[in-house]
Amino acid sequence: MLFLTIFTETMNKDRKILVTGGAGFIGSHTVVSLIESGFTPIIIDDFRNSEKFILDRINQITALHPIAYEFDCADQNKLREVFTEHEIGGIIHFAADKAVGESVKLPLKYYENNIQSLVSLLKIAIEFKVPDFVFSSSCTVYGEPDKVPVDENAPIGFTASPYGYTKQVCERICRDTAYAYSNLKITLLRYFNPIGAHPSGLIGELPLGVPNNLVPFVTQTAAGIRDQLTVFGNDYPTVDGTCVRDYIHVCDLADAHVAALNPSKEEGGVNIFNVGTGLGSSVLEVVRTFEKVNNLSVNHKIGERREGDAAAVFADNSKISSELGWKPKYTLSDALAHAWTWQKQLNEK
Numbered sequence: 001m002l003f004l005t006i007f008t009e010t011m012n013k014d015r016k017i018l019v020t021g022g023a024g025f026i027g028s029h030t031v032v033s034l035i036e037s038g039f040t041p042i043i044i045d046d047f048r049n050s051e052k053f054i055l056d057r058i059n060q061i062t063a064l065h066p067i068a069y070e071f072d073c074a075d076q077n078k079l080r081e082v083f084t085e086h087e088i089g090g091i092i093h094f095a096a097d098k099a100v101g102e103s104v105k106l107p108l109k110y111y112e113n114n115i116q117s118l119v120s121l122l123k124i125a126i127e128f129k130v131p132d133f134v135f136s137s138s139c140t141v142y143g144e145p146d147k148v149p150v151d152e153n154a155p156i157g158f159t160a161s162p163y164g165y166t167k168q169v170c171e172r173i174c175r176d177t178a179y180a181y182s183n184l185k186i187t188l189l190r191y192f193n194p195i196g197a198h199p200s201g202l203i204g205e206l207p208l209g210v211p212n213n214l215v216p217f218v219t220q221t222a223a224g225i226r227d228q229l230t231v232f233g234n235d236y237p238t239v240d241g242t243c244v245r246d247y248i249h250v251c252d253l254a255d256a257h258v259a260a261l262n263p264s265k266e267e268g269g270v271n272i273f274n275v276g277t278g279l280g281s282s283v284l285e286v287v288r289t290f291e292k293v294n295n296l297s298v299n300h301k302i303g304e305r306r307e308g309d310a311a312a313v314f315a316d317n318s319k320i321s322s323e324l325g326w327k328p329k330y331t332l333s334d335a336l337a338h339a340w341t342w343q344k345q346l347n348e349k
């Protein structure tokens with residue numbers, strides 16, 4: 001095992017991986033995983049939705065200050081400069097707008113930013129003969145699945161938000177590109193619900209304004225930033241009437257990106273993997289687990305259903321497990337403990 005780790009690290013050494021959105025929530029954790037696996041990450045981030053102090057925190061965790069460029073990754077000319085300076089052996093593309101509600105109000109912002117940046121990067125990847133491209137997709141592409149756990153063969157469903165639609169369109173762009181340019185291998189990772197933070201509490205999620213997602217709302221309520229959490233509906237056909245989701249620790253999700261770069265790849269084409277735990281947890285289970293593991297209480301009430309919520313969505317993760325050897329290491333309790341460690345240090349900041 002030790003030999004394998006050393007061998008893999010030696011193989012990866014000096015393999016430079018471009019990470020767009022590398023200072024963001026999932027991006028920063030992936031940068032840490034890359035460094036720990038012996039890769040050299042090169043970050044591009046315009047910091048519109050992330051903070052520069054995260055780069056120092058990555059340094060504190062890994063003892064390495066990653067190279068970072070500040071610009072919008074849709075900018076072809078600036079991308080070309082980076083690719084001329086560094087021999088890039090792979091691209092992991094996170095940079096995108098991701099607020100579901102905002103995308104309904106500002107659809108063109110989402111169509112422009114999320115689609116343009118992907119097209120720019122794919123063009124550069126082809127120009128510079130980059131062998132590997134990993135795209136940050138979402139289980140939102142399934143819409144409300146007919147059956148759970150949902151596997152990668154489930155049909156693409158109806159997605160209500162422009163944000164969700166950009167993920168569907170971007171997947172299609174990736175498919176068409178992989179088909180036309182067979183030297184480029186593209187991996188689509190469909191994330192379920194990423195939560196948690198690095199166990200050190202040094203990096204984590206930084207929601208802008210009032211969080212839409214459950215776990216940041218829970219941690220902010222526990223911290224006294226929000227008065228009360230509203231549980232959106234308790235009359236769903238689930239274990240306790242509240243919606244069920246598949247909450248995946250962000251460090252496990254980060255490791256999935258590294259796994260997606262590692263397998264032997266003689267051929268191009270598109271590979272699709274669900275990245276989830278395979279376990280469903282209800283909203284009330286999340287709240288109770290958070291309270292138990294952190295020994296505190298979260299003020300909450302039951303409210304109306306939120307429009308567009310599916311009753312239950314969780315992953316069949318057998319494909320990524322058998323083909324890439326990836327398995328989640330952390331439990332829901334771990335993720336909720338780490339999310340709280342992160343929130344507490346933010347309060348003190």
Ligand code: UD1
Nearest residue numbers: 100138140193194212213214217230231232243283306309
């Ligand atoms: C949402 C997005 C999805 C995106 C993901 C990113 C929608 C329809 N989907 O997923 O596209 O990829 O975030 O993480 O918006 N909840 C409450 N109270 C709250 C907040 C949430 O009860 O204050 C419940 C929701 O009803 C849901 C669960 O918690 O059942 C998880 O919600 P959320 O964290 O917003 O994630 P999703 O809606 O699953």
